[in-house]
Amino acid sequence: MIQNYFKMAWRNLMKHKFISFINLFGLTMGLVCCLLISLYIIHETSYDTYHSKANRIYRVTRSFNNPDGAVTLKLGTVAPPFGPLLKNDFPDIQKVTRLLPNGKTPVKYEDKLFSESQLFFADENLFDVFDVNVVKGNPSKALTDPFTVMLSEKIAEKYFGKEEPMNKMIRFNNQFNLKVSGIFKSFPSNSHIHPEIMVSFNTLKDSAVYGERQLQTNYGNNSFFTYFLVPENYPVKNIEAQFPAFIDKHVFFPGAPSTIQFSKLTKLEIQKLTDIHLYSHTDYEAEENGDINRVYVFSIIALIILLIACINYMNLSTARSTLRAKEIGIRKVSGAGKGELVAQFLSESVLIAWIAMTLAIFIAWLILPALNKMAGVELAAAMLLNWRFLLPLLLVPFIVGIVSGLYPALFMSSFQPVKTLKGLFKAGGRSISFRKALVVTQFGISIVLIITTAIVFQQLRFMQQAKLGYSKEQVAVLPYYFTSNSQFETFRNDLLTKSYIRSMGRSSRIPTGRLLDSQNASAESGDSLQSVNVELKYLAVDHDFIPSYNISLAAGRNFSTGVSTDTANFLLNEATVKALGWPSAEKAVGRNFSYGNISGKVIGVVKDFHFESLRQKIAPMVMSLPKPEQANFFNALSIKIVGTNTTEALAEIEQKWKTYLPGIPFEFSFLDDNYNKLYLSEQRQSSLFTLFAGIAILIACLGLLGLSSFAITQRIKEIGVRKVLGAGTGSIVLLLSKDFLILVLVAALIAFPVAWYGVNRWLTDFAYRIPISWWIFAAAGIMAALIALLTVSVLAIRAANANPVKSLRTE
Amino acid sequence: MIQLEKIYKWHNNGNNRVFILKDINLTIEEGAFISVMGPSGSGKSTLLNIIGMLDEPSEGSYRFLEQDVYTIKEKQRSELYKQNIGFVFQAYHLIDELTVYENIETPLLYQNIKTAERQAMVADILDRFNIVGKKDLFPVQLSGGQQQLVGIARALIAKPKLLLADEPTGNLNSKQGEEIMELFKKINEEDGVTIIQVTHSEKNAAYGKQIINLLDGRIEK
Known part of the structure; x- marks a missing residue:
């Protein structure tokens, strides 16, 4: 039976090539967007989950506030004494480990001199907490001795090439030498931190480097990433609750009046390791983090594009249902029940969804490298073949097929055979208003996307052209050594x-x-x-x-x-x-x-x-x-x-x-480049928005094209009669376009408040922002209307210019 | 086999009730071959559709094979229909996307008959109708007479007890029409299939054993 359904589906697909193309193209594009965005979401949500103790690791952060409680600064790092004190005061904390970033540091080996930005001082017990793949050296000892260093394979190759790196000496900032005690594999891309060079923390105890006393007493230098390990399912809130007392007990500043209660001015907080990438927005992070809201926004966009494609399918299938009315009648006369017909139509839509999915996987695989570049991410095509991804992937065509096929299937299977076979059948008013609602939805979404893109662009341009109060041109900036x-x-x-x-x-x-x-x-x-x-x-x-x-x-x-x-x-x-x-x-x-x-x-x-x-x-x-x-x-x-x-x-x-400065690499940047980099993430967002808005509009237009081609075929006799009565091309095009234009206008009215709410929220991220101007909304509405008009006109003009004799004779 | 009692069918047109069928009482025995005649709009097709369970009367009762069609459950009625009734149309009504073979096979699919059995049944009927060579063609590749032959083959594939034909020769030339009528006669006599056909042609009507004349929704005595 299923085999027969698919045979029928395939022949229908081949018979109506134009409509099939629209459906297939739309679904494929929708699925490509979905696939790529899913890859992105999986990547974003996988941060730091690869550590075997991931759900037991927490990070301590520190915030500073005015006496009235307003937070003025929040850091992902804390002062050095906190680490050992935490271990000491809270017996449930099993391990505390710290990483101190050293910023850009010149590193030299023989004649090779580079400025290294991923250089950290790392506690000797780092590997007891985090999973790091140590390839050479003993992980439990490699970071114990002062003046030892572990390098990533990449760095080791950069300095030593094919030579054996172990026990070689490298020079740190032209200050002291470090002995290579181990080699590790670089942290994976879904880590919130990427040390490439790890100097033993005990090196800091040397007073020429930092000093043991400093480590114990300096509460002002908050640049130490501090992580701790607790037992499984441990309620860390209990520890956090004791932090104010902990601060009052330990924190002091030389010369501060004894009446000061430090817990009123500074707070320690706890973050789950796996939450850092998406939820931590402190002023100082190891790397630029992601944002859970961005994950949500892109998930919504993916679903919306897929929805638009599904709507096309629903629309075109119901619109074409008259063409299949005869078949439905015959099948019913041949003994088909409603359930069997629904199953047949659903198998058709599932088949199309499957073809689309196959194409989509291939296309996604092709364009992934380009997207990685554009979005500044590192998504691996191999992930497409991961079972965690593949399994839901196999289910998607069924869901998409059923979502887009169910309404047409139910609608068509309820046709009465007597009517369909007598040729009396006309698709009823209910299905027409449903189709109108679908077109309104598609264009509403498109208009929201156009407005959002325009506003993001405007804000970007505003930031790039803003009067800053200083001149950033031709200023070369260098580190001061x-x-x-x-x-x-x-x-x-x-x-x-x-x-x-x-x-x-x-x-x-x-x-x-x-x-x-x-x-x-x-x-x-x-x-x-x-x-x-x-x-x-x-x-x-x-x-x-x-x-x-x-x-x-x-x-x-x-x-x-x-x-x-x-x-x-x-x-x-x-x-x-x-x-x-x-x-x-x-x-x-x-x-x-x-x-x-x-x-x-x-x-x-x-x-x-x-x-x-x-x-x-x-x-x-x-x-x-x-x-x-x-x-x-x-x-x-x-x-x-x-x-x-x-x-x-x-x-x-x-x-x-x-x-x-002989021992130090000459590395400069121009301030205006730095300035542009500030808005890199917005720039990427705007180019991704443009891309997705473009795709959404394209799919919606294709749907409109299919729908109008159908509407025109249905009205071909009316057009012929009108032409015979003297109607010109213009009036006929208007007649055919009018219905669709009204739908676009309704869509615009619904889209405006939604878009306004969305961009308004986005703009609150900026202390200095553009006002939302009404003309953007008007322009987006007009643009959508023009696109719709253009789409419909392509076919309408052809219909209007056709010889009326031909269309009238067919009756 | 068929007992129709006090069958009325009407439409409401504003305040007027327009009758299509009025007080139809009809008993048809198994093995009958009936031709229904009458001018356009006399209710022939509606009567046929009611007998064929594609339409329902506004009033009246209908017993088919000793079962009351309007009181049994939908599912039972569907079974009754599937196993016992075959339809032939004036416009053939083949599915354009299916081949001759597949068109004929369609009713069997809805009766959950196994593949091997289906193949045997279709092969048998193709052979009987002398259309084996056409089995892989699509309807558009056939002449009208051939299409109607396929239509009849499809109607008979599930071995129904009753064959309903709505002007089966209406779109055919007289020679093709004769062939179809001869086929009907043969089916009726050799296989004992009860046939009810609607026709305009006196000549074709004469193939039936009995003629019923309809005028303005009533059976003329």
Whole structure:
């Protein structure tokens, strides 16, 4: 029986090639989107699940808040003393292990010198907690001794080629040597962290590197990723509940008044390891994380595209049902029951879904590499063949087939044989209004996608063209490695003799980065200094920083080399002046101010500029000039290049760099590139949105094409009569298009509020955003209407130009 | 075999009741060959459809093979229909997408007959109707007479006791029509199949053993 159904289905498919193509193409595209998005979702949700103890591992995070409880900063890392103290105070915690990222670090072996960004100090018990595939060396000892290091296979090959890496010495930051004690396989792509070089944590105990005392007492350096292991199904909330007391017991700062209750100002929280990638959005993460909302949005998009394709099938099948009425009648007369007919039509739709699925798997496999590049992900085509994926994959055609085939099947199997066989049959009003509802749904979805895409694009352009308050063009930024202030001064003076280098500013952080440091501040209020309750971000700058970025002063002056007392003075931004409640920038200049342990005066106020991305509000900030011996406060060097010959300028800088800093690779980036990278994820989102919106609209249009071709065939006699009576092409096209245009308008009215809600939510991610303008909605509606009109016209014009004699004679 | 009592069929057209069949009382014995005649709109086809269980009267009772068609369960009626009634149409009504063989096989599929048995039954009837050579052709490749032959073969494949034919020769030329009528006669006489045919042609009607004339929904005595 089934065999007969499939035979019939296949012949029907071949007989109506145009409609079959529309159905097949739509379903295939829908399934391709679904497959690719499913791969993405599986990848995103699989983060860190590969560890055998994954559900017993937790990470400790730290947040800071104002006295009123508002969180000002949340970090995925904590201070070094917390790790051992946690193990000590909570006996249920079985293991604590830490990873300290070291940022960009020059590593040297013989003549090979690279700057490594995935370098971490790792606790010796790391492998007791995490599953790392150690290929060489003893995992239980390899990270025990100070000054030992483990490398990933990739890194080992980079430095040693085919040579045996074990026990070789590599040089760390031109400071000390490390002995290779083990080799491991790189962490898989679905890990939230990817150390490539792991230096033994005990190396930090050396006072020249960090110092044991520091490890035990420094509560201010919160850059240690700290994980702990508990028994199966352990209620970690119990531990979290004891954290405030834990903080009050241990945290202290030299010189802090004994009345301070630290638990009121800082909190420790616990995250499940497997939740980090999708749910953790702290200000400091090992890598850019994913987002559960993005997973939801893309799942919805995948389903929607598939739904549009299913709707096409439903629409076209019900529209064509008149053509099959005779067959249905004959089958009923031959003894077919309703159930048998439903089964027949369902097997047809399942067959089509199967063909579509086969094609979709092939296409997905073909375009996966291109998509990986576009979306910045690493999805493996091999995953398509994983049983976890393959099993549901086999079920999908049944579901899709049944979803899209059930309505037409029920509808058609209820035809009465007497009517169908007498040729009296006409598809009833109910099925027509159902088809209209389906078209409205398709176009509604398309319009929502058009609007969303347009708004995402607008916001992107807004961010790229926003006035930032500083100049980001032709600024080369480099890490700051100079060991003494005087060494830098000679380097600077050497380069400044060149006409194409205008200025070289040093700072602790650079624009496009985050402002994460802060200290306690007191500001002049009446006759005395009052402690400031607002968090003021800290930036160490030298006198050349402001000119390098063309940041304008609202009042006062910049730091000056000539004024030696400037190391105790401050520059504020306008946001700080406002936060302090001072009347104006001019009135702020000259007031007493203290920050951390420095007291002095405000010498100038800079106009607000967007140091951080446009997602963040401009934060109140304090700039101070470190003393010459504190030049290690600086982390970055910004060189403003003028004129057109950038290449020559860079060559000159590189040459000088090599003279002054021989052991350190010359690695620079341009600030405007960094700026564009800030919005990379939005850019990817927008290109993916465009892609998906395009596909959705294409499928919807194909459906409309099929539907209108059918409507025109049905009205061919009417068209003939009208032409004979003198109707022109234009009026006939209008007649045929009108019905569809009305549907698109209804779709637009439904789509507008949905789209508005969606984009409004998306825009709240940005502190600085575009207003949602009504014309985008109007344009999207008109665009959808035009697309629909164009689609229908293709066939309508042909029908209108046909010779009426032909169509009238057929009766 | 068939007992129709007080069969009425009407449509409501506004406030008027338009009668298609009025007070039809009819008894048909097994082995009969009846021709139903009458002008267009006299209710011939409706009567045939009611006998064939494709349509229901507005009023009246119908016993088929000693069972009351309108009181038995839907499923039983369907079984009764499948096993005992075959239909032949003026416009042949073959499924265009199926071959001759598959068209003939269709009723058997709905009776859950096993493949081997099905093949034997179809082969047998193809042979009897002399259309073995056409079995893999599609309906569009056949002449009208050949199509109707296939239509009859399909109606008879499940060995029904009753064959209903609605103007079976209406679309055929007279020579083809004669052949079909001869076939009907043979089926009736040799296999004992009861036949009720609707026809306009006196000549074809004469093949039947009995003629019923319908006028305005009534049987003319």
